[in-house]
Amino acid sequence: MREDSKSNRWLTAALLAPTSMWFLVMLIFPLIVILVFSFGERAAVGGYAGGFTLEQYANLPSRLKAFQNTMVIAPAGTLLSLLVAYPLAYFLAVKVSRQYKLILLVLVIVPFWTSLLVRTYAWIFILGGRGIPTLLEFIGIEGVRLINTPGAVLVGIVYGYLPLMVFPIFVSLEKLDKNLLEASSDLGGSPFKTFLQVTLPLSMPGIATGCMLVFILLMGEFLIPAFLGGGKVFFIGNALVDLFLQSRNWPFGAAVSVTLVAIMLITVSLYMRLTMGGKTGRDESLM
Amino acid sequence: MSKSNDDNKPISAKKFMKELRRYEKGSVTRRHFLGVTGLGTAMAVMGTAVPSLWSGKANAFGDLGDRLVFSTWPNYWNQKNLDEFTELTGVQIQVNAFGSNEEMLAKLQAGGTGWDVFVPTNYTISNYVELDLIQALDLSQIPNYDAAANIPKFAGPATVNGKVYCVPKNWGTTGFIVNTKKIKSSPKSWKDFFDVTMGAASGHSIVHDYQLTTIGGALCALGYSFNSVDAKELKEAEDLLIKAKPHLFAITSDYQPGMRSTDAWISICWNGDGTQLKNDMPEMEYVIASDGGEIWSDFYAIPKDAPHRAAAYAFINFMQDPYIQARDAAVHGYAPTDARAIALQPDSLASDPILHPAMDLMNGLEFGAAQTLTDPIRAEVMARFKSA
Numbered sequence: 001m002r003e004d005s006k007s008n009r010w011l012t013a014a015l016l017a018p019t020s021m022w023f024l025v026m027l028i029f030p031l032i033v034i035l036v037f038s039f040g041e042r043a044a045v046g047g048y049a050g051g052f053t054l055e056q057y058a059n060l061p062s063r064l065k066a067f068q069n070t071m072v073i074a075p076a077g078t079l080l081s082l083l084v085a086y087p088l089a090y091f092l093a094v095k096v097s098r099q100y101k102l103i104l105l106v107l108v109i110v111p112f113w114t115s116l117l118v119r120t121y122a123w124i125f126i127l128g129g130r131g132i133p134t135l136l137e138f139i140g141i142e143g144v145r146l147i148n149t150p151g152a153v154l155v156g157i158v159y160g161y162l163p164l165m166v167f168p169i170f171v172s173l174e175k176l177d178k179n180l181l182e183a184s185s186d187l188g189g190s191p192f193k194t195f196l197q198v199t200l201p202l203s204m205p206g207i208a209t210g211c212m213l214v215f216i217l218l219m220g221e222f223l224i225p226a227f228l229g230g231g232k233v234f235f236i237g238n239a240l241v242d243l244f245l246q247s248r249n250w251p252f253g254a255a256v257s258v259t260l261v262a263i264m265l266i267t268v269s270l271y272m273r274l275t276m277g278g279k280t281g282r283d284e285s286l287m
Numbered sequence: 288m289s290k291s292n293d294d295n296k297p298i299s300a301k302k303f304m305k306e307l308r309r310y311e312k313g314s315v316t317r318r319h320f321l322g323v324t325g326l327g328t329a330m331a332v333m334g335t336a337v338p339s340l341w342s343g344k345a346n347a348f349g350d351l352g353d354r355l356v357f358s359t360w361p362n363y364w365n366q367k368n369l370d371e372f373t374e375l376t377g378v379q380i381q382v383n384a385f386g387s388n389e390e391m392l393a394k395l396q397a398g399g400t401g402w403d404v405f406v407p408t409n410y411t412i413s414n415y416v417e418l419d420l421i422q423a424l425d426l427s428q429i430p431n432y433d434a435a436a437n438i439p440k441f442a443g444p445a446t447v448n449g450k451v452y453c454v455p456k457n458w459g460t461t462g463f464i465v466n467t468k469k470i471k472s473s474p475k476s477w478k479d480f481f482d483v484t485m486g487a488a489s490g491h492s493i494v495h496d497y498q499l500t501t502i503g504g505a506l507c508a509l510g511y512s513f514n515s516v517d518a519k520e521l522k523e524a525e526d527l528l529i530k531a532k533p534h535l536f537a538i539t540s541d542y543q544p545g546m547r548s549t550d551a552w553i554s555i556c557w558n559g560d561g562t563q564l565k566n567d568m569p570e571m572e573y574v575i576a577s578d579g580g581e582i583w584s585d586f587y588a589i590p591k592d593a594p595h596r597a598a599a600y601a602f603i604n605f606m607q608d609p610y611i612q613a614r615d616a617a618v619h620g621y622a623p624t625d626a627r628a629i630a631l632q633p634d635s636l637a638s639d640p641i642l643h644p645a646m647d648l649m650n651g652l653e654f655g656a657a658q659t660l661t662d663p664i665r666a667e668v669m670a671r672f673k674s675a
Contacts, residue, residue, distance in 0.1 A: 045418060045661040047396050066674040129550035145490065147550060148537050230537030230545075231496055234674050242673060246389045246498070247666030248396065 031261075037254035046248025056255035063256060066239040069225075071263075073150060073235070074218040077157035078211050084158055085165035085210065090199075092166070093173035105170075108163050116160055120227045123159065127152050127228065148230030156224040161217065165210040172206025173199070208275045212268065219264055236260055351378050351598040358383040358391065358405040360585070361541070362560070363457075365618040372605050378598045386540045387497045388660060395420045395590060402590050403599040406456060409444040409584045410499075410655030416447045421588045423450040428600040431607035433627060441584035441624040444654075453586035454607060457559075457621035460644065460652060461500050461581035464546060464556035468570040474553070476578040477508035481531055483553060489534040493542045493554035498669035499655055500555050500581060501528065501538075507579035514656040521668050528672045538673060546571070559621035562641050573641045575648050582652040584624055 038056055043049040092104055111119060125131055127146040136144050146152050176199065184194040222237030231238075236256065243253030357369075361384040369380045383402075385391050388411045394400050396418070407415060415421040426432060432454045434442065441458045445451050463480050467473070469491070474483050481504075484492035494501045503513040505524040515521065532538075536551045545551035546564055556564075561573030587603045589596065605611060612628035622642045623629055629637055636642060659665055 042663060044663075045396075045414065046392070046663075046666070062671055063674050124544060125548070128544065128548040130548045145550075226539075230535075231539050231673060232532070232535065232537060239670070239674050242670050245393045246387060247663075247670045248389065248393050249663070249666065249670075 034254045034257050037251050038258045040251040040254075042249045042251055046250075048250040056252045057259075059252055060255065060259060063236070063239050066234050066236045067259075067263075069150075069234055070219060070236040073153060073157075073225075073233070074215060074221070077154055077161070077218050078215045080154060081158050081161050081165045081214050082207065082211060085162055086169055086207075088162075089166045089169035089173055089206075093170050094176070108166055112163055117223060120156055120160065120224055123152070123156055123228055127155070147228065148232055150229070150233050152228040153225050153233045156228040157218065157221070160224060161214045164213045164217070168209035168213065169203055169206040172203045172209075176202055204275065208271075212271070215271075216264065216268070219260065349597070349601075351376050351601050352595050353377060354379050354381070355403045355595050355598045355602055356381045356383065356401050357602070358385060358394075358400070358402045360384060360406060361386070362563070363406070363585075363619050363621070365615045368606065368611050368615055371611075372602060375605075376598070376601060378595075378602070380602070387499075389498065389666070392660065398592070400590065400592075401594060403593040403595045404587055404589060404602055406585050407453065407588050408655065409441075409586070410657050411660050412444050412452055412586065412588070413447050413657045414660050415588070416452055420591055421452050422591050422593075423452055424454065424589065424603075425600070426451060426454075429454060429604045429607060431604045431609075433607075433625065436626045437624050438626075444584070445586055453588035454603060455624040456585045456587055456606075457616065457619075458582070458584035458624050459558045459621050459642070460575055460649065461503075461555065461557055461583065462561070462573060462575040463504075464542075464554050464561050464564055465572045465574060466546065466549065466552045466568075466570055467572050469549065469552035473572075475574060475576070477504045477576045477580070478578060480504065480553065480555075480576065481508045481527060484531050485534045488552045491536050491550065491552040492531075492534060493537050493539060493545055493551045494528070494531075494535060495540045495542070495555045496538050496673070497540050498665050499659055501672075502665055502668060503579075503581060503655075503659075504555055504576075507576060510578070513579050513581055513653045514659050516656075516658050516662045516665060518664055521664050525668045525672060528668075529675045532672065532675060557621075558641050558644075559619055562620040562639060565641065575644060575652070577651065579651045579653065582649055582654055 037048055039052050039054070041049045041051045041053060041055070088108075092101065092108075096104060124147060129147070132146055133144045136142075180198050180202070181194055184198050185191070189197065220237045220240075221235055222241050225233045225235045225238055226241075240253055240256055240260075243249045243256065355378050357364075357380050359382065363384075364382065369382070373379055385394075388408050391405060391407065392411065392414070395402075395405075395415070407421075412421070437455055438458070442455045445453045445455060463474075463477075465474060470483060470488055472479070472483060472487060474480055480492075494504070502521070502524050505527045506515050506520060507513055509520070509523050509527060511517070511520045511524070515524075537545055539545070542551065542554040542556065543560060543564065546554055547568070556573060558573055561571070564571040565573065587606060589599045589603070593599050606615070607625075609625060609627035609631055612623045612625055613631035616623050616628065616632060616636065620636070620642065622636075623632075
């Protein structure tokens with residue numbers, strides 16, 4: 001018996017080794033490097049110089065606006081994506097007949113085959129002065145400015161992240177047992193009440209997964225605000241690009257990264273607690 | 288490789304005559320002529336008997352490998368030139384475009400770029416040498432480079448501690464572009480630029496996402512040097528920029544789309560882009576500011592750890608050919624530093640007042656100073672302005 005469990009343990013360890021190595025090399029090690037860097041100093045010509053100082057963390061308030069922008073626009077973008085994605089996912093999962101379902105699903109994915117960069121660049125022209133504002137002038141609405149505003153960034157976010165929100169919700173709605181809806185209406189529930197009390201709660205895992213996917217990616221977003229915000233709607237992702245690629249202040253960039261990771265951890269765990277009652281294992285979440 | 292040799296792609300009669308004329312006029316070297324026409328290979332074949340035809344190395348350029356990574360600025364090359372180099376040598380070129388010298392430095396400092404040739408600006412070269420990031424050039428491998436034909440003012444920064452680290456590409460000025468249909472007050476200085484930005488053109492002004500030019504412009508507007516690294520002067524520049532920020536249309540070095548859509552009416556601008564804009568929209572006017580600004584030259588350099596060194600030399604040599612230089616400039620508009628190339632340019636470019644401004648207009652302009660590239664205050668001022 002003892003021999004057995006011992007060799008079992010070895011086997012388990014051997015089987016886990018590749019995964020552990022992957023985690024160690026790709027996740028833990030880089031995080032440690034960033035943590036160490038965040039206590040260092042900027043070298044005279046840029047980059048990193050060793051040392052132990054809290055100076056970088058003390059300098060964080062200088063990026064307050066970037067944190068604020070991100071903390072407001074990322075949740076707003078997530079919510080907006082949800083509001084746009086839910087009806088679409090509902091339509092695809094519940095209303096569309098089988099024969100069209102696949103085609104419509106493919107249509108949702110197709111834009112993903114083109115680089116986000118190219119698609120976002122296209123929006124510069126759509127939202128720019130010779131795009132929608134010119135059309136609006138025809139119907140008498142003048143002086144509308146769309147590009148380089150938070151609104152433009154939100155449009156870009158919803159457009160870019162929609163599939164990430166649609167699919168998890170679609171999956172959870174597709175599994176929806178129609179008998180439950182029937183039972184609800186049989187017992188006198190109005191369609192609206194049925195939706196609120198049956199459909200919506202049952203699709204919560206999909207909503208939670210979609211929101212997490214979009215929100216986490218948005219917190220690190222830099223391309224959409226750079227293109228559609230014209231450098232004026234500045235995310236923390238943009239601040240990081242700046243610190244590493246322009247001003248080459250690696251330690252401060254590391255401190256900003258560590259702070260971002262901390263904020264994410266807190267937000268995500270709070271969110272999990274709220275939406276899943278802390279029992280993440282029970283619901284069939286995609287994550 | 289042997290299949291891609293130029294001797295397997297016969298040159299057309301017309302092209303052969305063109306190349307012959309160029310050789311006669313002295314605008315290409317004998318080596319270039321032999322290489323382009325395939326005569327060099329033919330001679331090599333005759334000289335060493337038939338088997339070398341199959342050796343795969345019977346190329347006039349020798350065996351250069353099959354790849355080259357070239358890092359440069361946006362809209363700053365003629366694809367035809369790159370294609371022709373690939374055709375001649377079998378070397379495929381991968382182009383990376385960058386938005387600022389800081390970005391290039393950041394990549395090189397981090398290491399492992401895989402770049403073979405890149406295009407630094409004058410003021411960065413001494414930094415690269417100091418940081419041991421670029422290698423001194425063996426000019427005997429770049430016979431097309433003619434030091435005597437290059438304007439010394441522009442070629443000068445290539446030499447650090449008596450060694451030549453790069454060869455010049457183009458030169459230009461940094462001023463601003465105005466849409467005169469939208470702005471009637473004809474701003475002439477950086478002070479005017481910021482006044483207009485915060486006044487008549489509020490919401491329609493662009494500054495670069497580049498510390499040198501944006502902070503430099505603000506410094507000039509305040510009456511200081513474009514290159515200042517003085518903490519007090521930089522603080523004032525930062526205050527001016529932050530005050531102007533709500534009035535800006537964008538902070539971006541990609542300012543042509545905004546100017547073309549007329550969302551923006553005024554923008555910090557490099558003169559070649561100024562020409563490109565004016566060609567399509569006559570109402571655009573490029574201004575060299577009366578209170579200062581930048582004059583600059585760009586170079587071809589080879590990073591210390593370039594993986595394809597032979598191809599890098601062959602490429603730089605190819606790009607130094609006056610005809611190739613002129614063809615390059617025909618696309619991007621910036622003036623060559625090489626008199627031989629300027630002589631080959633059409634009059635419309637060679638006498639363009641934006642590309643070749645009168646010397647007295649440029650009196651107030653400064654070359655970027657090496658210090659500005661690495662100065663931590665300038666870097667932080669720019670970063671704070673952007674995240675303000």
